Amino acid sequence: DHPFHGGILNNLANLYRAEGKHDKAIKTLRTVLKRDQRNVDAYKNLALVYFDQKKYTLTQTILENARKMGEEQKRKDPDIWVNLGRVKLAQGDNGAAMVRFKKALEIDKMNIPANYNVGSLALQRRDYKRAADSFGVVQKTYPEDYRVAANLGFAYQGMQQLEPAIEQLEKARELTKKDGVQYAAASPPVSKTDLEEQMILQLMIIKQGAEDNAGALK
Numbered sequence: 001d002h003p004f005h006g007g008i009l010n011n012l013a014n015l016y017r018a019e020g021k022h023d024k025a026i027k028t029l030r031t032v033l034k035r036d037q038r039n040v041d042a043y044k045n046l047a048l049v050y051f052d053q054k055k056y057t058l059t060q061t062i063l064e065n066a067r068k069m070g071e072e073q074k075r076k077d078p079d080i081w082v083n084l085g086r087v088k089l090a091q092g093d094n095g096a097a098m099v100r101f102k103k104a105l106e107i108d109k110m111n112i113p114a115n116y117n118v119g120s121l122a123l124q125r126r127d128y129k130r131a132a133d134s135f136g137v138v139q140k141t142y143p144e145d146y147r148v149a150a151n152l153g154f155a156y157q158g159m160q161q162l163e164p165a166i167e168q169l170e171k172a173r174e175l176t177k178k179d180g181v182q183y184a185a186a187s188p189p190v191s192k193t194d195l196e197e198q199m200i201l202q203l204m205i206i207k208q209g210a211e212d213n214a215g216a217l218k
Contacts, residue, residue, distance in 0.1 A: 006032050010041050017049050025049045040070045044080060051087065060087045078104035078111045085117060094121055112138055116186050119151060128158030144180020146172045146192075150199055162206050169199045 009032045016025035026049055032042040043066035051059040067080045085100035098121045104114035119134030132155035139148045153168030176192055207215035 006036050006039055006042065010039075010045055013042075013045050013049075017045070017052065020052075022049050022053060038069060038073070040066050040073065040075065040077070043069065044077075044083070047083060051083070051090075054090070056087050056090050060084065063087070076107045078107040078114060081107070082111065082113045082117070085114070089117070094124070097121065110137055112141055112183065113185050116148075116183060119155070123151060123154060123158075126158060128155045131155035132159065138183060142181060142183045144175055144178065145182050145186075146175035146180075147186060147195070148183065149175055150195055153199065154202065157202055157206065162210065166203065166206060169203050173199055 009028050013025045013028040013032075016022070016028060026046065029042050029046045029049070032039050033046075036042070043062055047059045047062040047066065050062065063080055063084050067077070067084070070077050070080065081100050081104035085097040085104070088094070088097035088100060098118065101114045101117045101121070104111050105118065108114070115134040115137040119131045119138065122128070122131035122134060132152060135148055135152040135155060139145070139152060142148055149168045149172035153165050153172060156162075156165035156168060173196060176196055203215075207213075
Protein backbone atom coordinates (compact mmCIF):
# COMPACT_ATOMS: atom_id res chain seq x y z
CA ASP A 1 0.00 0.00 0.00
CA HIS A 2 1.23 3.46 -0.90
CA PRO A 3 0.81 6.24 1.66
CA PHE A 4 -2.09 8.64 1.07
CA HIS A 5 -0.97 11.95 -0.50
CA GLY A 6 -3.87 14.37 -0.61
CA GLY A 7 -1.74 17.14 -2.09
CA ILE A 8 -0.56 14.99 -4.97
CA LEU A 9 -4.10 13.85 -5.75
CA ASN A 10 -5.33 17.45 -5.65
CA ASN A 11 -2.65 18.38 -8.17
CA LEU A 12 -3.57 15.41 -10.33
CA ALA A 13 -7.20 16.50 -10.29
CA ASN A 14 -6.13 19.99 -11.40
CA LEU A 15 -4.29 18.47 -14.34
CA TYR A 16 -7.34 16.44 -15.32
CA ARG A 17 -9.47 19.59 -15.09
CA ALA A 18 -7.03 21.55 -17.27
CA GLU A 19 -7.35 18.82 -19.89
CA GLY A 20 -11.14 18.89 -19.68
CA LYS A 21 -11.28 15.40 -18.16
CA HIS A 22 -13.95 16.32 -15.64
CA ASP A 23 -15.03 12.80 -14.75
CA LYS A 24 -11.48 11.81 -13.85
CA ALA A 25 -11.01 15.01 -11.87
CA ILE A 26 -14.18 14.37 -9.85
CA LYS A 27 -13.25 10.75 -9.21
CA THR A 28 -9.78 11.77 -8.00
CA LEU A 29 -11.15 14.44 -5.68
CA ARG A 30 -13.73 12.04 -4.24
CA THR A 31 -10.84 9.70 -3.44
CA VAL A 32 -9.24 12.53 -1.46
CA LEU A 33 -12.47 13.32 0.37
CA LYS A 34 -13.09 9.69 1.31
CA ARG A 35 -9.80 9.72 3.19
CA ASP A 36 -9.94 13.32 4.41
CA GLN A 37 -13.44 14.76 4.71
CA ARG A 38 -12.06 18.11 5.96
CA ASN A 39 -9.77 18.75 2.99
CA VAL A 40 -10.68 22.31 2.01
CA ASP A 41 -8.49 22.29 -1.11
CA ALA A 42 -10.27 19.22 -2.46
CA TYR A 43 -13.64 20.92 -2.04
CA LYS A 44 -12.30 24.06 -3.75
CA ASN A 45 -11.04 22.04 -6.68
CA LEU A 46 -14.26 20.04 -6.89
CA ALA A 47 -16.23 23.30 -7.03
CA LEU A 48 -14.11 24.53 -9.95
CA VAL A 49 -14.76 21.35 -11.92
CA TYR A 50 -18.50 21.93 -11.56
CA PHE A 51 -18.01 25.63 -12.39
CA ASP A 52 -16.40 24.60 -15.68
CA GLN A 53 -19.52 22.54 -16.35
CA LYS A 54 -21.70 25.60 -15.64
CA LYS A 55 -23.30 23.95 -12.61
CA TYR A 56 -23.29 27.21 -10.71
CA THR A 57 -25.70 26.39 -7.87
CA LEU A 58 -23.74 23.24 -7.00
CA THR A 59 -20.48 25.18 -7.28
CA GLN A 60 -21.73 27.80 -4.87
CA THR A 61 -22.92 25.20 -2.36
CA ILE A 62 -19.55 23.44 -2.33
CA LEU A 63 -17.63 26.72 -2.04
CA GLU A 64 -19.78 27.90 0.87
CA ASN A 65 -19.14 24.62 2.65
CA ALA A 66 -15.40 24.98 1.95
CA ARG A 67 -15.48 28.53 3.31
CA LYS A 68 -17.18 27.50 6.57
CA MET A 69 -14.82 24.55 6.93
CA GLY A 70 -11.85 26.82 6.38
CA GLU A 71 -13.07 29.25 9.02
CA GLU A 72 -13.41 26.38 11.48
CA GLN A 73 -9.77 25.54 10.71
CA LYS A 74 -8.76 29.20 11.31
CA ARG A 75 -7.89 29.47 7.63
CA LYS A 76 -8.54 32.64 5.64
CA ASP A 77 -8.68 31.89 1.93
CA PRO A 78 -9.22 34.74 -0.56
CA ASP A 79 -9.54 32.30 -3.46
CA ILE A 80 -12.81 30.93 -2.11
CA TRP A 81 -14.29 34.43 -2.10
CA VAL A 82 -12.92 35.07 -5.60
CA ASN A 83 -14.57 31.92 -6.92
CA LEU A 84 -17.84 32.78 -5.18
CA GLY A 85 -17.61 36.12 -6.98
CA ARG A 86 -17.06 34.37 -10.29
CA VAL A 87 -20.20 32.31 -9.68
CA LYS A 88 -22.21 35.47 -9.09
CA LEU A 89 -20.78 37.00 -12.26
CA ALA A 90 -21.81 33.92 -14.22
CA GLN A 91 -25.31 34.24 -12.72
CA GLY A 92 -25.48 37.89 -13.79
CA ASP A 93 -25.45 39.35 -10.26
CA ASN A 94 -22.64 41.90 -10.51
CA GLY A 95 -23.47 43.55 -7.19
CA ALA A 96 -23.15 40.30 -5.25
CA ALA A 97 -20.00 39.49 -7.21
CA MET A 98 -18.40 42.80 -6.20
CA VAL A 99 -19.17 42.12 -2.53
CA ARG A 100 -17.38 38.77 -2.72
CA PHE A 101 -14.36 40.13 -4.59
CA LYS A 102 -14.02 42.83 -1.93
CA LYS A 103 -14.13 40.11 0.75
CA ALA A 104 -11.15 38.49 -0.98
CA LEU A 105 -9.29 41.82 -0.89
CA GLU A 106 -9.95 42.17 2.83
CA ILE A 107 -7.89 39.01 3.25
CA ASP A 108 -5.26 39.79 0.60
CA LYS A 109 -5.29 43.30 -0.89
CA MET A 110 -2.79 42.23 -3.56
CA ASN A 111 -4.86 39.27 -4.83
CA ILE A 112 -4.66 39.44 -8.63
CA PRO A 113 -8.00 37.88 -9.71
CA ALA A 114 -9.90 39.86 -7.07
CA ASN A 115 -8.29 43.11 -8.17
CA TYR A 116 -8.88 42.41 -11.86
CA ASN A 117 -12.56 41.70 -11.30
CA VAL A 118 -13.05 44.64 -8.94
CA GLY A 119 -11.38 46.87 -11.54
CA SER A 120 -13.62 45.58 -14.33
CA LEU A 121 -16.80 46.03 -12.29
CA ALA A 122 -15.69 49.44 -11.05
CA LEU A 123 -15.18 50.61 -14.65
CA GLN A 124 -18.74 49.54 -15.46
CA ARG A 125 -19.95 51.58 -12.48
CA ARG A 126 -17.76 54.54 -13.48
CA ASP A 127 -15.93 54.27 -10.18
CA TYR A 128 -12.72 55.25 -11.94
CA LYS A 129 -10.56 55.71 -8.84
CA ARG A 130 -11.23 52.18 -7.62
CA ALA A 131 -10.72 50.82 -11.13
CA ALA A 132 -7.35 52.57 -11.43
CA ASP A 133 -6.21 51.34 -8.02
CA SER A 134 -7.20 47.75 -8.80
CA PHE A 135 -5.73 47.58 -12.30
CA GLY A 136 -2.60 49.26 -10.96
CA VAL A 137 -2.08 46.29 -8.64
CA VAL A 138 -2.58 43.83 -11.50
CA GLN A 139 -0.19 45.71 -13.77
CA LYS A 140 2.66 45.32 -11.29
CA THR A 141 2.47 41.56 -11.83
CA TYR A 142 1.43 41.62 -15.50
CA PRO A 143 3.11 44.70 -17.02
CA GLU A 144 2.90 43.22 -20.54
CA ASP A 145 -0.86 42.66 -20.57
CA TYR A 146 -2.50 45.02 -23.09
CA ARG A 147 -5.95 44.55 -21.51
CA VAL A 148 -4.74 45.75 -18.12
CA ALA A 149 -3.00 48.77 -19.65
CA ALA A 150 -6.08 49.63 -21.72
CA ASN A 151 -8.43 49.42 -18.74
CA LEU A 152 -6.02 51.47 -16.67
CA GLY A 153 -6.01 54.08 -19.42
CA PHE A 154 -9.81 54.18 -19.49
CA ALA A 155 -9.85 54.61 -15.69
CA TYR A 156 -7.37 57.50 -15.81
CA GLN A 157 -9.39 59.12 -18.58
CA GLY A 158 -12.51 58.85 -16.43
CA MET A 159 -10.66 60.68 -13.67
CA GLN A 160 -9.56 63.34 -16.19
CA GLN A 161 -5.92 62.41 -15.63
CA LEU A 162 -5.16 62.75 -19.31
CA GLU A 163 -1.38 62.34 -19.41
CA PRO A 164 -1.32 58.96 -17.64
CA ALA A 165 -4.39 57.98 -19.69
CA ILE A 166 -2.49 58.65 -22.92
CA GLU A 167 0.56 56.83 -21.58
CA GLN A 168 -1.41 53.68 -20.71
CA LEU A 169 -3.47 53.65 -23.90
CA GLU A 170 -0.39 54.07 -26.08
CA LYS A 171 1.34 51.35 -24.07
CA ALA A 172 -1.63 49.05 -24.57
CA ARG A 173 -1.57 49.64 -28.33
CA GLU A 174 2.10 48.71 -28.45
CA LEU A 175 1.51 45.62 -26.32
CA THR A 176 -1.15 44.33 -28.72
CA LYS A 177 1.70 43.84 -31.20
CA LYS A 178 3.72 41.72 -28.76
CA ASP A 179 3.33 38.34 -27.09
CA GLY A 180 3.85 39.48 -23.52
CA VAL A 181 2.78 37.50 -20.46
CA GLN A 182 -0.99 37.81 -20.12
CA TYR A 183 -3.15 37.37 -17.07
CA ALA A 184 -4.60 34.04 -18.14
CA ALA A 185 -7.71 34.17 -15.94
CA ALA A 186 -8.91 37.40 -17.52
CA SER A 187 -11.08 37.50 -20.61
CA PRO A 188 -11.38 40.75 -22.53
CA PRO A 189 -15.03 41.76 -23.09
CA VAL A 190 -14.23 42.54 -26.75
CA SER A 191 -11.83 41.27 -29.37
CA LYS A 192 -8.30 42.68 -29.61
CA THR A 193 -9.28 44.57 -32.78
CA ASP A 194 -12.38 46.12 -31.20
CA LEU A 195 -10.40 47.04 -28.09
CA GLU A 196 -7.76 48.76 -30.21
CA GLU A 197 -10.49 50.73 -31.99
CA GLN A 198 -11.82 51.82 -28.61
CA MET A 199 -8.35 52.93 -27.54
CA ILE A 200 -7.79 54.92 -30.74
CA LEU A 201 -11.16 56.61 -30.33
CA GLN A 202 -10.44 57.58 -26.72
CA LEU A 203 -6.99 58.88 -27.65
CA MET A 204 -8.57 60.99 -30.38
CA ILE A 205 -11.09 62.41 -27.91
CA ILE A 206 -8.33 63.24 -25.43
CA LYS A 207 -6.23 64.95 -28.10
CA GLN A 208 -9.19 66.98 -29.35
CA GLY A 209 -10.02 68.01 -25.79
CA ALA A 210 -6.45 69.21 -25.35
CA GLU A 211 -6.74 71.11 -28.66
CA ASP A 212 -4.04 68.87 -30.13
CA ASN A 213 -5.60 68.67 -33.58
CA ALA A 214 -2.50 67.19 -35.19
CA GLY A 215 -2.42 64.41 -32.60
CA ALA A 216 -6.14 63.76 -33.05
CA LEU A 217 -5.79 63.62 -36.84
CA LYS A 218 -2.92 61.16 -36.51
